[in-house]
Amino acid sequence: MHDKSWEKIYNDLEMDKHDFDKMPFTITAEQIKTACQDFKTTGEKEVRILCKQDTREDRPNIFRDNGLFILPVQNGIYAIIKGEGYIDIPKIVTDPISHDSILDFSLDTSKIGNSEMQHLDFAYASSIIRSFMEDRSLVLTIRGRKYTPKFDFIVGSHKISVNSVQTEVDAGYEGTDSVVLVEAKNANVDNTIIRQLYYPYRQWQSHTLKKVSPIFFDKKGKIYSLWQFEFSELNNYSSIKLVKSKRYTIE
Secondary structure: OOHHHHHHHHHHOOHHHOOOOOOOEEEEHHHHHHHOOOOOOHHHHOHHHHOOOOOHHHOOHHHHHHOEEEEEEEOOEEEEEEOOOEEEOOOOOOOOEEEOOOOOOOOHHHHOOOOHHHHHHHHHHOOHHHHHHOOOOOEEEEEEEEEOOOEEEEEOOEEEEEOOOEEEEEEEEEOOOEEEEEEEEOOOOOEEEOHHHHHHHHHHHOOOOOEEEEEEEEEEOOEEEEEEEEEOOOOEHHHEEEEEEEEEEEO
Protein backbone atom coordinates (compact mmCIF):
# COMPACT_ATOMS: atom_id res chain seq x y z
CA MET A 1 0.00 0.00 0.00
CA HIS A 2 1.39 3.39 -1.06
CA ASP A 3 4.50 1.53 -2.22
CA LYS A 4 5.55 4.01 -4.92
CA SER A 5 5.27 7.00 -2.61
CA TRP A 6 7.26 5.45 0.21
CA GLU A 7 9.87 4.05 -2.14
CA LYS A 8 10.47 7.59 -3.43
CA ILE A 9 10.56 9.03 0.10
CA TYR A 10 12.96 6.28 1.16
CA ASN A 11 15.28 6.96 -1.77
CA ASP A 12 15.09 10.76 -1.68
CA LEU A 13 16.03 10.85 2.00
CA GLU A 14 18.67 8.12 1.56
CA MET A 15 17.18 6.02 4.30
CA ASP A 16 19.10 3.02 3.00
CA LYS A 17 22.20 4.63 4.55
CA HIS A 18 20.56 5.00 7.96
CA ASP A 19 21.33 2.48 10.71
CA PHE A 20 17.85 1.66 12.04
CA ASP A 21 19.36 -0.73 14.58
CA LYS A 22 21.10 2.24 16.17
CA MET A 23 18.24 4.77 16.18
CA PRO A 24 14.89 5.60 14.57
CA PHE A 25 14.75 7.85 11.51
CA THR A 26 12.97 11.17 12.08
CA ILE A 27 10.91 12.45 9.17
CA THR A 28 8.71 15.52 8.81
CA ALA A 29 5.46 16.09 7.00
CA GLU A 30 7.21 18.68 4.83
CA GLN A 31 9.80 16.14 3.71
CA ILE A 32 7.02 13.72 2.77
CA LYS A 33 5.15 16.43 0.85
CA THR A 34 8.28 17.45 -1.04
CA ALA A 35 9.15 13.89 -2.03
CA CYS A 36 5.59 13.17 -3.21
CA GLN A 37 4.70 16.50 -4.80
CA ASP A 38 4.71 15.13 -8.34
CA PHE A 39 2.28 12.30 -7.64
CA LYS A 40 -1.21 12.90 -8.96
CA THR A 41 -3.68 11.29 -6.54
CA THR A 42 -4.44 12.31 -2.97
CA GLY A 43 -3.64 8.82 -1.70
CA GLU A 44 -0.14 9.04 -3.16
CA LYS A 45 0.83 12.35 -1.57
CA GLU A 46 -1.43 13.11 1.42
CA VAL A 47 0.71 12.85 4.57
CA ARG A 48 -2.15 11.70 6.78
CA ILE A 49 -3.00 8.84 4.41
CA LEU A 50 0.61 7.79 3.85
CA CYS A 51 1.31 7.65 7.60
CA LYS A 52 -1.90 5.83 8.52
CA GLN A 53 -0.64 2.26 8.86
CA ASP A 54 -3.04 0.74 11.38
CA THR A 55 -2.22 -2.90 10.63
CA ARG A 56 0.91 -4.73 9.56
CA GLU A 57 -0.63 -5.16 6.13
CA ASP A 58 -1.14 -1.39 5.76
CA ARG A 59 2.61 -0.82 5.68
CA PRO A 60 4.35 -0.25 2.33
CA ASN A 61 6.59 -3.04 1.09
CA ILE A 62 9.75 -1.14 1.93
CA PHE A 63 8.65 -1.03 5.58
CA ARG A 64 7.71 -4.71 5.63
CA ASP A 65 10.98 -5.77 3.98
CA ASN A 66 13.04 -3.85 6.55
CA GLY A 67 10.91 -4.54 9.65
CA LEU A 68 9.87 -0.90 10.09
CA PHE A 69 6.81 0.91 11.41
CA ILE A 70 5.94 4.58 11.85
CA LEU A 71 4.78 6.57 14.88
CA PRO A 72 3.81 10.23 15.20
CA VAL A 73 5.96 11.98 17.81
CA GLN A 74 4.92 15.61 17.38
CA ASN A 75 2.66 17.65 15.14
CA GLY A 76 4.09 17.07 11.64
CA ILE A 77 6.97 14.90 12.87
CA TYR A 78 7.24 11.10 12.73
CA ALA A 79 9.68 8.41 13.82
CA ILE A 80 10.32 5.41 11.59
CA ILE A 81 11.36 2.60 13.90
CA LYS A 82 12.78 -0.87 13.44
CA GLY A 83 10.91 -3.41 15.54
CA GLU A 84 7.49 -4.85 16.21
CA GLY A 85 4.92 -2.08 16.38
CA TYR A 86 1.80 -4.22 16.22
CA ILE A 87 -0.07 -6.71 18.36
CA ASP A 88 -2.17 -9.66 17.26
CA ILE A 89 -5.87 -9.65 18.04
CA PRO A 90 -6.34 -13.35 18.79
CA LYS A 91 -9.39 -15.22 17.64
CA ILE A 92 -11.82 -15.90 20.50
CA VAL A 93 -12.63 -19.60 20.43
CA THR A 94 -15.02 -19.76 23.38
CA ASP A 95 -18.75 -19.75 22.73
CA PRO A 96 -20.53 -16.38 22.79
CA ILE A 97 -22.08 -15.44 26.10
CA SER A 98 -25.79 -14.70 25.93
CA HIS A 99 -26.15 -11.30 27.54
CA ASP A 100 -29.49 -10.04 28.83
CA SER A 101 -29.76 -6.36 28.00
CA ILE A 102 -30.63 -4.09 30.91
CA LEU A 103 -32.98 -2.21 28.57
CA ASP A 104 -36.67 -2.99 28.72
CA PHE A 105 -37.41 -1.38 25.36
CA SER A 106 -36.07 -1.60 21.80
CA LEU A 107 -33.58 0.97 20.51
CA ASP A 108 -34.91 1.63 17.00
CA THR A 109 -32.29 4.27 16.22
CA SER A 110 -29.44 1.86 16.87
CA LYS A 111 -30.57 -0.22 13.91
CA ILE A 112 -29.92 2.55 11.38
CA GLY A 113 -26.50 2.35 9.74
CA ASN A 114 -23.50 0.15 10.44
CA SER A 115 -20.85 2.24 12.19
CA GLU A 116 -18.31 1.34 14.84
CA MET A 117 -19.67 4.04 17.12
CA GLN A 118 -23.30 2.90 17.03
CA HIS A 119 -22.34 -0.73 17.77
CA LEU A 120 -20.20 0.41 20.69
CA ASP A 121 -22.97 2.67 21.99
CA PHE A 122 -25.47 -0.18 21.81
CA ALA A 123 -23.07 -2.50 23.63
CA TYR A 124 -22.70 0.11 26.38
CA ALA A 125 -26.44 0.81 26.57
CA SER A 126 -27.06 -2.92 26.91
CA SER A 127 -24.37 -3.04 29.64
CA ILE A 128 -21.97 -5.40 27.86
CA ILE A 129 -19.04 -3.09 28.63
CA ARG A 130 -19.85 -3.13 32.34
CA SER A 131 -20.32 -6.91 32.33
CA PHE A 132 -17.04 -7.55 30.52
CA MET A 133 -15.11 -5.30 32.90
CA GLU A 134 -17.10 -6.54 35.91
CA ASP A 135 -17.70 -2.94 36.93
CA ARG A 136 -21.27 -1.69 37.24
CA SER A 137 -20.07 1.83 38.04
CA LEU A 138 -18.71 2.63 34.55
CA VAL A 139 -20.20 5.70 32.85
CA LEU A 140 -19.35 7.35 29.54
CA THR A 141 -16.99 10.30 30.12
CA ILE A 142 -14.53 10.39 27.19
CA ARG A 143 -15.06 10.71 23.46
CA GLY A 144 -13.29 12.30 20.53
CA ARG A 145 -9.90 13.81 19.80
CA LYS A 146 -7.42 15.24 22.26
CA TYR A 147 -3.68 15.91 22.38
CA THR A 148 -1.20 13.99 24.48
CA PRO A 149 0.99 15.53 27.14
CA LYS A 150 4.75 15.13 26.73
CA PHE A 151 5.94 11.63 27.60
CA ASP A 152 8.84 9.29 26.88
CA PHE A 153 8.81 5.56 26.28
CA ILE A 154 10.96 2.79 24.91
CA VAL A 155 10.47 0.45 21.95
CA GLY A 156 13.03 -2.33 22.12
CA SER A 157 16.31 -0.46 22.71
CA HIS A 158 15.02 2.85 21.34
CA LYS A 159 13.82 5.79 23.41
CA ILE A 160 11.00 7.83 21.87
CA SER A 161 9.74 11.24 23.01
CA VAL A 162 6.17 12.29 22.20
CA ASN A 163 4.65 15.73 22.63
CA SER A 164 1.15 16.96 21.73
CA VAL A 165 0.18 14.19 19.33
CA GLN A 166 -3.50 13.96 18.47
CA THR A 167 -5.23 10.86 19.79
CA GLU A 168 -8.77 9.62 19.56
CA VAL A 169 -10.70 7.05 21.54
CA ASP A 170 -14.04 5.80 20.34
CA ALA A 171 -15.32 5.86 23.91
CA GLY A 172 -13.93 6.12 27.42
CA TYR A 173 -15.69 5.08 30.60
CA GLU A 174 -14.86 5.97 34.18
CA GLY A 175 -15.87 4.01 37.23
CA THR A 176 -15.16 4.07 40.92
CA ASP A 177 -11.66 2.63 40.55
CA SER A 178 -10.91 2.45 36.85
CA VAL A 179 -10.95 4.11 33.44
CA VAL A 180 -11.70 2.04 30.33
CA LEU A 181 -10.62 3.24 26.86
CA VAL A 182 -12.13 1.54 23.82
CA GLU A 183 -10.73 1.25 20.31
CA ALA A 184 -13.60 0.00 18.14
CA LYS A 185 -13.33 -1.62 14.72
CA ASN A 186 -16.04 -2.58 12.27
CA ALA A 187 -13.83 -4.57 9.92
CA ASN A 188 -12.03 -7.90 9.84
CA VAL A 189 -8.62 -7.23 11.38
CA ASP A 190 -6.38 -9.68 13.21
CA ASN A 191 -3.74 -7.17 14.33
CA THR A 192 -3.52 -3.50 15.22
CA ILE A 193 -0.81 -0.94 15.78
CA ILE A 194 -0.07 -0.72 19.49
CA ARG A 195 -0.06 3.08 19.27
CA GLN A 196 -3.86 3.16 19.08
CA LEU A 197 -3.98 1.60 22.53
CA TYR A 198 -0.78 2.98 24.05
CA TYR A 199 -1.01 6.71 23.32
CA PRO A 200 -4.52 7.14 24.84
CA TYR A 201 -3.44 4.94 27.76
CA ARG A 202 -0.45 7.19 28.49
CA GLN A 203 -2.54 10.31 27.98
CA TRP A 204 -5.28 9.38 30.45
CA GLN A 205 -3.03 7.62 32.94
CA SER A 206 -1.32 11.00 33.40
CA HIS A 207 -4.64 12.49 34.56
CA THR A 208 -5.78 9.86 37.05
CA LEU A 209 -4.53 7.49 39.72
CA LYS A 210 -7.21 4.99 38.73
CA LYS A 211 -6.20 1.97 36.65
CA VAL A 212 -6.54 2.69 32.91
CA SER A 213 -7.50 -0.31 30.78
CA PRO A 214 -7.31 -0.29 26.96
CA ILE A 215 -10.02 -2.35 25.24
CA PHE A 216 -10.30 -3.50 21.63
CA PHE A 217 -13.86 -3.98 20.41
CA ASP A 218 -15.51 -5.25 17.27
CA LYS A 219 -18.85 -6.52 16.02
CA LYS A 220 -19.38 -9.10 13.31
CA GLY A 221 -22.93 -10.13 12.56
CA LYS A 222 -24.65 -10.49 15.93
CA ILE A 223 -21.42 -11.13 17.84
CA TYR A 224 -19.83 -8.44 20.02
CA SER A 225 -16.18 -9.22 20.84
CA LEU A 226 -13.96 -7.52 23.42
CA TRP A 227 -10.29 -7.87 24.29
CA GLN A 228 -8.77 -6.26 27.39
CA PHE A 229 -5.07 -5.38 27.25
CA GLU A 230 -2.64 -3.97 29.76
CA PHE A 231 0.89 -2.56 29.76
CA SER A 232 3.02 -4.20 32.43
CA GLU A 233 5.48 -1.29 32.26
CA LEU A 234 4.16 2.25 31.91
CA ASN A 235 7.09 3.44 29.81
CA ASN A 236 7.43 0.35 27.61
CA TYR A 237 5.44 0.38 24.36
CA SER A 238 6.20 -3.31 23.85
CA SER A 239 5.03 -4.46 27.30
CA ILE A 240 1.43 -4.89 26.09
CA LYS A 241 -0.28 -8.17 26.84
CA LEU A 242 -3.76 -9.62 26.62
CA VAL A 243 -5.64 -9.87 29.92
CA LYS A 244 -8.86 -11.50 28.75
CA SER A 245 -11.27 -11.71 25.84
CA LYS A 246 -14.94 -12.60 25.50
CA ARG A 247 -17.68 -12.41 22.95
CA TYR A 248 -21.37 -11.80 23.47
CA THR A 249 -24.76 -11.89 21.88
CA ILE A 250 -27.43 -9.56 23.17
CA GLU A 251 -30.84 -10.87 24.13
